Amino acid sequence: MKTKAILFIYFLLLNGATFGQTVVSGKVLDEKGLGLPGVNVFIKGSYDGASSTIDGIFKFSTSEKDFQIMVFQFLGYKTKELAISLSENTLELPTIILTEEITEMNAVTISAGAMEASDESKSVILRPLDIVTTPSAMGDIMGAFQTLPGTSTVGNDGRLFVRGGDASEVGIYIDGMKVGNAYGTTAGNVPTRTRFNPNLFKGTFFSTGGYSAEYGQALSSALALNTKDLSIRSQGDLSLMTIGGGYSHTLANEKQSITASANYFNLGPYQGLIKQEIDFEAAPNGWDVELAAQKKLGKNGLLKVMARTESGGMSLWQPLPGTDRKVLVDLKNDYSYLQANWRTILKNDWTVFTGISYSKNLDNIAYDSLMVERSNELLHLKGTSIKDFTDQLSAKFGVEHFIHPFSETLVKEGWVRNYKDHESYLFTEWDFYLNKDLVFRGGLRAGTSSVSKENWLDPRFSVAYQLNEKGKLSFAAGSFHQLPIENFRVLNTNLQNSESNHLILNYLFSKEGFTFRAETFYKSYDQLVTFDGLPDNPEELKNEGSGFAKGIDFFFRDRQTFKNTDYWITYSFVDSKRSFNQFQNQVQPSFAPKHNLSIVVKHFIVPLKSQLGASFAYNDGYTFTNPNLDNSEMNSKTKSFQNLSLSWSYLPKPNLIIHLACTNVLGRDNVFGYTFSPKSNSQGIFESIPQGQVAPRFLFLGIFLTLSKDKTANNLNNL
Amino acid sequence: MKKTILTIALAFIWISFAKAVDPAYEAAMQKQIKAMKSIPNLETSQQVTNGFIRISEAKNEEWLPLYYAAYNQIIAAFRFEVDKDQYFNQALDLITKANQIAPENSEITALHGFAIMGKLSVDPASRGQEMSPKAMQLFGKAINLDRENPRAVTLMAQMELGMAQFFGSGPEKACGMARMGLDLFKKEEAKITDSYILPTWGKENAEAVLKSCE
Numbered sequence: 026m027k028t029k030a031i032l033f034i035y036f037l038l039l040n041g042a043t044f045g046q047t048v049v050s051g052k053v054l055d056e057k058g059l060g061l062p063g064v065n066v067f068i069k070g071s072y073d074g075a076s077s078t079i080d081g082i083f084k085f086s087t088s089e090k091d092f093q094i095m096v097f098q099f100l101g102y103k104t105k106e107l108a109i110s111l112s113e114n115t116l117e118l119p120t121i122i123l124t125e126e127i128t129e130m131n132a133v134t135i136s137a138g139a140m141e142a143s144d145e146s147k148s149v150i151l152r153p154l155d156i157v158t159t160p161s162a163m164g165d166i167m168g169a170f171q172t173l174p175g176t177s178t179v180g181n182d183g184r185l186f187v188r189g190g191d192a193s194e195v196g197i198y199i200d201g202m203k204v205g206n207a208y209g210t211t212a213g214n215v216p217t218r219t220r221f222n223p224n225l226f227k228g229t230f231f232s233t234g235g236y237s238a239e240y241g242q243a244l245s246s247a248l249a250l251n252t253k254d255l256s257i258r259s260q261g262d263l264s265l266m267t268i269g270g271g272y273s274h275t276l277a278n279e280k281q282s283i284t285a286s287a288n289y290f291n292l293g294p295y296q297g298l299i300k301q302e303i304d305f306e307a308a309p310n311g312w313d314v315e316l317a318a319q320k321k322l323g324k325n326g327l328l329k330v331m332a333r334t335e336s337g338g339m340s341l342w343q344p345l346p347g348t349d350r351k352v353l354v355d356l357k358n359d360y361s362y363l364q365a366n367w368r369t370i371l372k373n374d375w376t377v378f379t380g381i382s383y384s385k386n387l388d389n390i391a392y393d394s395l396m397v398e399r400s401n402e403l404l405h406l407k408g409t410s411i412k413d414f415t416d417q418l419s420a421k422f423g424v425e426h427f428i429h430p431f432s433e434t435l436v437k438e439g440w441v442r443n444y445k446d447h448e449s450y451l452f453t454e455w456d457f458y459l460n461k462d463l464v465f466r467g468g469l470r471a472g473t474s475s476v477s478k479e480n481w482l483d484p485r486f487s488v489a490y491q492l493n494e495k496g497k498l499s500f501a502a503g504s505f506h507q508l509p510i511e512n513f514r515v516l517n518t519n520l521q522n523s524e525s526n527h528l529i530l531n532y533l534f535s536k537e538g539f540t541f542r543a544e545t546f547y548k549s550y551d552q553l554v555t556f557d558g559l560p561d562n563p564e565e566l567k568n569e570g571s572g573f574a575k576g577i578d579f580f581f582r583d584r585q586t587f588k589n590t591d592y593w594i595t596y597s598f599v600d601s602k603r604s605f606n607q608f609q610n611q612v613q614p615s616f617a618p619k620h621n622l623s624i625v626v627k628h629f630i631v632p633l634k635s636q637l638g639a640s641f642a643y644n645d646g647y648t649f650t651n652p653n654l655d656n657s658e659m660n661s662k663t664k665s666f667q668n669l670s671l672s673w674s675y676l677p678k679p680n681l682i683i684h685l686a687c688t689n690v691l692g693r694d695n696v697f698g699y700t701f702s703p704k705s706n707s708q709g710i711f712e713s714i715p716q717g718q719v720a721p722r723f724l725f726l727g728i729f730l731t732l733s734k735d736k737t738a739n740n741l742n743n744l
Numbered sequence: 745m746k747k748t749i750l751t752i753a754l755a756f757i758w759i760s761f762a763k764a765v766d767p768a769y770e771a772a773m774q775k776q777i778k779a780m781k782s783i784p785n786l787e788t789s790q791q792v793t794n795g796f797i798r799i800s801e802a803k804n805e806e807w808l809p810l811y812y813a814a815y816n817q818i819i820a821a822f823r824f825e826v827d828k829d830q831y832f833n834q835a836l837d838l839i840t841k842a843n844q845i846a847p848e849n850s851e852i853t854a855l856h857g858f859a860i861m862g863k864l865s866v867d868p869a870s871r872g873q874e875m876s877p878k879a880m881q882l883f884g885k886a887i888n889l890d891r892e893n894p895r896a897v898t899l900m901a902q903m904e905l906g907m908a909q910f911f912g913s914g915p916e917k918a919c920g921m922a923r924m925g926l927d928l929f930k931k932e933e934a935k936i937t938d939s940y941i942l943p944t945w946g947k948e949n950a951e952a953v954l955k956s957c958e
Contacts, residue, residue, distance in 0.1 A: 062787065062790070063787065063790035067801065070801075071802055072768065072769075072802050074798045076790055076791040076794040096801070098794075130829075130833070152870040153870070257877050258877055258881065632912070634912050679913075
């Protein structure tokens with residue numbers, strides 16, 4: 026009897042549930058009023074729900090009762106909740122409008138001046154791997170960037186020159202920390218390289234103008250290199266090259282990793298086999314030791330530490346124009362770099378970063394009997410915090426301090442001149458997304474220097490608008506300050522900042538496997554340093570130079586059309602004139618050729634397990650002053666610069682790479698300028714010596730072996 | 745004494761209740777799994793993913809609905825014309841959530857590797873360097889967590905085959921692993937009943953790898 030009663034009640038309840046079902050229906054639209062298909066519509070805490078159809082319509086029945094919460098969820102849109110009351114048999118909901126969420130993935134980014142090298146970025150300008158696989162780059166970071174728009178190749182210098190600016194106008198940062206003396210010291214037309222191995226970095230951000238208020242002390246360009254996060258596995262990397270060798274060992278687990286490496290190079294044996302144009306007494310040589318460690322701290326924190334020390338040198342006979350005499354130039358360089366940084370995400374959408382970096386560069390240069398010792402130190406302290414107020418508004422705040430001692434000693438005479446600068450900066454930058462297609466960025470950077478006794482303020486502004494799915498337009502403007510180079514400041518500590526203002530308009534078109542970029546710019550220069558005499562002995566240094574640079578550049582990259590082939594073509598036009606250094610009139614600087622062209626092609630041949638690469642660089646020549654022509658400055662131009670480089674990478678096994686590369690295959694005799702004798706000879710002619718290449722070609726052969734439990738590992742990144 | 749027995753009995757009843765699977769949950773899962781096996785187009789695929797997400801929202805202590813939602817998004821990215829990175833990223837988000845519910849789970853770890861494999865396939869030339877060891881590592885971990893997991897072994901075989909093709913070496917290793925995977929699938933099939941809701945997919949993948957061995 027009892028059981029029967031219970032069953033009866035149960036039956037009733039069950040029935041009640043069935044009869045009490047409510048059919049819920051409605052429509053979900055996007056902001057434009059179009060039906061949104063695939064929206065997950067459901068009652069919170071139950072299994073009842075449905076997906077919207079192609080018109081955004083949904084309909085489902087539920088046995089839930091009374092007050093409930095309806096959830097509307099769709100990837101890329103803000104989730105919406107709605108309180109409903111289920112009492113009738115049907116419930117027709119009012120039209121629901123979902124607003125798109127602005128995320129890093131879908132929001133427009135500012136591309137004026139900016140070129141990002143990362144694997145994630147949708148608009149492919151450069152991939153991290155391209156740095157090591159571009160034939161002309163020879164594994165140097167700067168070599169790869171010289172194939173990008175806005176840059177000029179100056180073959181006897183090796184540094185990065187951007188849009189009519191000299192090489193010192195490019196600020197180089199590692200994890201946001203400024204790197205002092207990022208290039209190796211060099212002498213007498215031997216091009217330099219970046220000290221840092223591309224293998225250290227997971228991505229780079231290269232800006233040719235109009236960049237963020239986070240970066241200062243750079244008139245032309247900011248190059249931000251971001252080091253790798255935790256290593257994925259323990260491995261050893263061995264490299265054997267015609268110019269030296271090295272070994273690097275990594276230990277890794279899920280929480281931390283550490284990589285120690287040591288390298289040695291000496292061009293002596295290579296130069297013994299292949300004749301060089303430069304008369305080396307001792308071929309360039311050097312060693313380096315490096316340690317990089319990463320550690321996860323807490324749930325969202327990451328600590329990175331890097332330490333590096335290196336020593337190198339060279340010695341060469343430099344000819345003097347108009348004589349048979351040669352002068353011995355001997356160079357020894359010691360360099361150390363240390364940095365630590367910590368980044369973490371805190372509650373309430375705050376991201377905090379703190380960092381410290383220190384670099385010390387010591388050059389001992391003997392020019393004939395003159396011996397100079399130069400010491401340059403840079404200590405950089407930095408803290409930034411980012412707050413995401415909403416998905417539309419975020420702000421960045423930062424504070425920086427630099428301690429920068431520099432000294433120059435004439436060793437024999439015992440003369441010392443030096444200065445020690447303290448610079449402090451405050452900056453802030455605000456990003457406002459009106460919607461995911463339109464963003465405004467405003468920034469302000471304030472600085473002060475103890476040596477130049479100067480305070481300054483740099484406002485920056487940019488905007489980007491997504492025209493359609495593939496095209497976008499960006500505009501950037503800003504003011505930039507930079508203190509003169511150390512060699513000048515030590516001669517006149519009253520020298521003030523040089524100034525530049527940028528205006529940039531950029532169009533970027535990108536779709537799967539294809540990128541086109543066009544950018545036009547104008548920049549002004551003021552307060553540039555001018556002096557009397559020649560650069561090796563400047564006098565009366567003043568901030569009286571000025572000038573401009575304007576132009577347009579194009580870039581296009583295609584990885585789609587031809588199978589296993591990737592190529593990019595860059596053309597940059599720069600019209601720049603400035604009065605600077607010894608030039609009293611506005612002239613086209615030697616480092617700013619007008620027409621610059623670069624083509625890079627890479628092709629992978631599967632049956633040969635090989636990647637073939639070719640790169641071609643062209644510019645229309647470098648200006649120089651020819652005293653035999655007339656009295657005017659920069660009255661001549663060298664013949665055009667051309668360089669065709671080829672490379673072949675062979676992967677016989679997953680963990681072994683053989684890399685062969687040759688620059689300037691055609692052996693073109695490129696000239697970068699001329700050195701004239703200071704006095705004319707008996708016929709009244711100033712004799713000259715061309716500033717040429719170290720050798721017509723540079724041939725490189727390297728074998729790279731990775732030792733790891735995981736047999737598929739290779740050290741492709743070490744090329 | 746009586747009281748103690750009663751308490752123990754009650755405790756047992758309570759435990760058995762707590763352990764007993766929720767029939768509504770099982771039914772809902774079975775319905776979605778069945779729907780997942782015959783997806784004709786992207787719209788249906790989205791419906792199935794949504795279904796799993798709804799279950800995971802209502803039953804937030806279960807990893808399985810998140811697992812299937814992620815799996816279905818991975819398959820959709822491979823099958824349909826969509827923004828593949830977006831789909832794989834969503835799958836990775838779901839896998840992260842599943843991982844929080846059930847850490848050190850062999851199936852989730854293997855699926856994580858599968859999602860990474862998918863991301864790799866979008867741009868193998870530039871992502872291979874970073875992602876192929878990551879995927880391999882996850883498959884290795886999944887196998888270590890459960891040596892009977894046929895999916896972990898099969899996915900690793902697929903990865904091995906891809907790399908053997910890329911480097912032009914022989915597929916022997918991949919074939920051996922695929923055979924091992926097939927044996928494990930046979931073992932698994934013996935366990936499958938009508939109410940079985942744990943992952944069973946992947947046999948075709950192992951067979952496909954074996955085809956290239958003939």
